Amino acid sequence: MSPRAAMEAPSTRGVAVRANLLEGPAERGGATLVGLALAGIVLMAGVVAVDIGALAGSRAAAQTAADMAALAALAPEVAHPPQSEPAHEQPPERGSATDKGESLDIFQAAHQARDGRASRAAEIAMANGSELVRCDCSAVQAVVSVRRRVRFVPGGLTVLVTARARAVLGRPPP
């Protein structure tokens, strides 16, 4: 091959060197990008783990509140004495409304009792850090729903966790 032909012929070695020159700078930093992506994924997984933990703890606390509220709704009224006694209680006068039996309507008494059960359930739910949502409470059964707020780590997103419990007055064992 003449020197002129050699200069004009394509050199495979030159192509390889040019390819290396092009690929080298483009691939630099690739491992750093992969590392950054991995770190991001791991960070996200950590945040999700924290949130799942908070959710699980709040769910357990809400279930405790629901259980205790349902049991409190069925607790006897005598377990909740009035906070303050009146200074002196006057006996009802003859011919008063109480004597006539007008104020102690049986339906009103039942309504008051139901309100009392719901009030006791709400107190216990609040003491356990939850809020009473619903109380279907009768003399022998209480179905209670409570909710509790959970704040997630990123952004302070708030989620409501709901729990439900049912208590029944059963027949005593023989």
Next chain:
Amino acid sequence: MASRIRSTTGRLRSESGSATVELAAAIPLLVAVTLAMVALLGLARDQVLAQGAAREAAREAAIGGDLARASAAARAALPPGRAAEVAVVPDGAVRVRASVELPVGLPFGVRPAVIKATAVAARELGPAPNPADQ
């Protein structure tokens, strides 16, 4: 020209394997973060355990059991041998409050954390349960 090509190929040769080295350096970090996540999940598990123990203690105290029975009920709700502080105190005239504290060890020499859980129950009238019944 030839010297320039030689220097470029030499630099490429010296940078070959850098990705492997960087990945090898990142692996301990990944392992550490994974361990930290496992520790976080362990904390959540202990929180649930402590909540269950507090509920059992409050329930036992509410139905008339004394402090020893309430404490035993809380410990029965925990894994065997698990150290815990159980406290049951009256909360007003009609309620009892049970608190459970669980010390939790953390990796990397971090100071142990204490998980706290509390449960409040309404007292129920009636005779205390017979220990022989259980």
